[in-house]
Amino acid sequence: MKPSTFKEELTGRFGWKLGETEEKETRLYITPKPEIFEDLVEVIYEENGGRLATISCLDEEEIFRLLYHFALDEHEIMVTVKLPVEKDDNPSTNSIARKIPGAEWIEREIREMFGIDFEDHPAKKRLLKAESLEDDDYPFRKDFEVEDLEGD
Numbered sequence: 001m002k003p004s005t006f007k008e009e010l011t012g013r014f015g016w017k018l019g020e021t022e023e024k025e026t027r028l029y030i031t032p033k034p035e036i037f038e039d040l041v042e043v044i045y046e047e048n049g050g051r052l053a054t055i056s057c058l059d060e061e062e063i064f065r066l067l068y069h070f071a072l073d074e075h076e077i078m079v080t081v082k083l084p085v086e087k088d089d090n091p092s093t094n095s096i097a098r099k100i101p102g103a104e105w106i107e108r109e110i111r112e113m114f115g116i117d118f119e120d121h122p123a124k125k126r127l128l129k130a131e132s133l134e135d136d137d138y139p140f141r142k143d144f145e146v147e148d149l150e151g152d
Contacts, residue, residue: 001075003028031082092117113140
């Protein structure tokens with residue numbers, strides 16, 4: 001299956017709410033309307049056998065952008081779903097870890113490094129952030145000051 005074919009299938013299901021898309025030879029990038037995000041992930045993961053390869057996060061100054069990368073191995077394509085998260089005092093979005101257990105650790109890492117809360121996440125304890133960092137220190141944010149870290 002080509003990315004364009006998969007895009008057509010998703011457009012038939014979600015219409016204009018699928019949002020902006022971009023296609024490359026073996027990749028499909030989707031920026032859906034937030035209200036269909038969870039349904040879209042379910043269609044990719046459960047109905048099309050999409051394997052969650054990883055989730056990455058970008059600090060784009062004004063917003064965070066979560067990138068959910070799914071490998072559709074059977075069709076030899078990658079689908080990346082882009083989700084903006086408001087960069088306010090308490091950035092948050094819904095967790096997909098209850099539907100996709102492989103997301104649990106990745107969401108925990110993003111929470112520690114960027115400060116994005118994943119609502120309804122099954123385990124919010126620290127995963128890998130250094131003990132010397134406070135709970136409200138987010139070392140992957142652009143505004144994190146490395147110079148403020150205390151040396152031993």
